[in-house]
Amino acid sequence: MTQNGPLGFATRQIHAGAELDDSHRPRATPIYLTAGFVFDDFEQANERFVQSDDGYSYTRVGNPTNTAVERRIADLEGGIGALLVGSGQAAVSTAVLALAGAGDHLVSAASIYEGSRELFRDNFARLGITTSFVTEANDPASWEAAIRPETRALFAESIPNPKNDVLDIRAVAEVARRHGLPLIIDNTLATPYLLRPIEHGADIVVHSASKFLAGHGTVLGGVIVDAGRIDWSAAPDRYPHLAQNVGSDGRTFAERSGRAAFLAYARSVIALRQGPSPSPFNAFFILQGIETLSLRVQRHSESARRIAAWLEAHPAVESVDYSGLASSPYHALAQQYLPRGQGSVFAFTLRGGRDAAKTFTDSLHLFTRMTHLGDVRSLVLHPASTTHVNRTEDERVAAGVGQGLLRVSIGLEDADDLIADLDHALAAVQAAELLERAGIV
CATH class of the missing domain: 3.90.1150.10 (Aspartate Aminotransferase, domain 1)
Structure with a gap:
């Protein structure tokens, strides 16, 4: 968002992503509290299902209030787009499941939120996704040693919970880049005001929006931000669901969405089908919270x-x-x-x-x-x-x-x-x- 040059963080946290097509022109983003959206005619209904990013059909797929939150957080983090989901745990789950499946492997820092650790160790293990935990998170050699041919992503927190042991993001990002793997950073405790992991080499950023982004302990939400940095077609065997499997239009996600293929898959396959949908009501309060984030x-x-x-x-x-x-x-x-x-x-x-x-x-x-x-x-x-x-x-x-x-x-x-x-x-x-x-x- 520019106006005679880049705008400052405080300005963007109030204005970014607020462009809504509404004839009533409200100053605050409205709460579109509806399960579904009316189709003009038969053809439009078909178009909304074929091109799910063109307009709205059902709030589980997308909602204007939620979209405003996604645009704002993507702007603040410096990503090409974002996906709002129902909680921080849903953000981590959706991000990982958009990259890995049965037989795949993750490498994670050991010092992370306990809920994420148990998700990796127990829930994902039952799905056939194994995880190796790196104790020395700021030692690149430890990450290198843990990576396997079946590794699909690296995961860490910018400010780990609860020990405040800051991650050297650039060092870990360099390891990920050498292996062609995405680095996922949970940036919940830092927020994009204090730190933007994408600027230091991270590929995917997740947040529990329930925390500082919302700020008042009233609502739950999670968000996934895509840096749009990875060419998913460069390793088609590693991510076949993104670069090999074709859809009804005869194209892969990588062909259809380019470097946004991960985010498109996370939205239209994982989130759509598993349903970690955030309420537009919650989205509204997250948006209100972001307006005072820096302060x-x-x-x-x-x-x-x-x-x-x-x-x-x-x-x-x-x-x-x-x-x-x-x-x-x-x-x-x-x-x-x-x-x-x-x-x-x-x-x-x-x-x-x-x-x-x-x-x-x-x-x-x-x-x-x-x-x-x-x-x-x-x-x-x-x-x-x-x-x-x-x-x-x-x-x-x-x-x-x-x-x-x-x-x-x-x-x-x-x-x-x-x-x-x-x-x-x-x-x-x-x-x-x-x-x-x-x-x-």
Whole structure:
């Protein structure tokens, strides 16, 4: 979107993708809350099924409100197009299933959202798609060693959840490019305001739009963005569903859609048939959230950096995992990839283990105890007893998720108030420890 030169991010987050054909000319994008759309006549109905990208037929296929979200996020991420689906998990599932099938293989960073890890390890494995997990995600040789002839994609997160261990996207992208494989980056915690993975070599970007893009913890949504960088016809044997199998028009997806073949297949085959359809109502709220994305994420990040530094200096805290701190082993990468801010989701570990984590969590007043991220409200969670509860203790330790570790998502409250709440909870932890040493409890 240009007007006498490129427009800035804040301008585009408000205006990009808002071109709607509506005679009433509303300023805000309307909610097209309808299951289907009326055909003018017999011929138009046929055309909508033959050329599904020409107009609308059924909301599971496409909807004007959803399209506005897709255009805006594609613009902000620098992709050629996007697909909106019902959740972040649906985005990951749809993206992978548009690339891989039974007998195929994925390579993923080990440090990722636990829901994605379990999806790869359990659900996809039942479908015959195996996954190798790379522990040293910033070591190109580890990715190289994990790739097989049947590998179809690499997957990682720009800011992994919950450890805030920043990924060297360029290094992994170079490995993917050498092997002709797409690199999928989950950019949920960074958002396109802080980081745009496509600019660093990623081929596909996914988001849980339920988090920072929507911003208020009210709706679910997911999005897939295609960079349009890969020539799918260059490896027809690797992706036969894109470059070998012909449709009713006698053409393959690669012939019909060119470098957008992946996105076209994800939309018209995977999403259409499996049905992870987002409600236009949810799409509307995601669109509203995006309009203030830069303002919110900047404030989130500034408060998180201050709070992380405060926690690091507290005697009850053993360690803080936040790349914005100079002590972080990922600080240099954060300065390279995240100069605007290092996000608001990070972890810290209490010295007293699980008992300390329980006392701390139950003593908070402002922080909300819930499994969510990217809300305007500050959130806290104990991963070892919630998101990572299905792992063995050895697996949790190997992942750096100890019993004393807590994940926080810093919201938009005044940082002083949040620090006071944390201070109160940490004081409760210290008081409980003193009573235990004295043999009173």
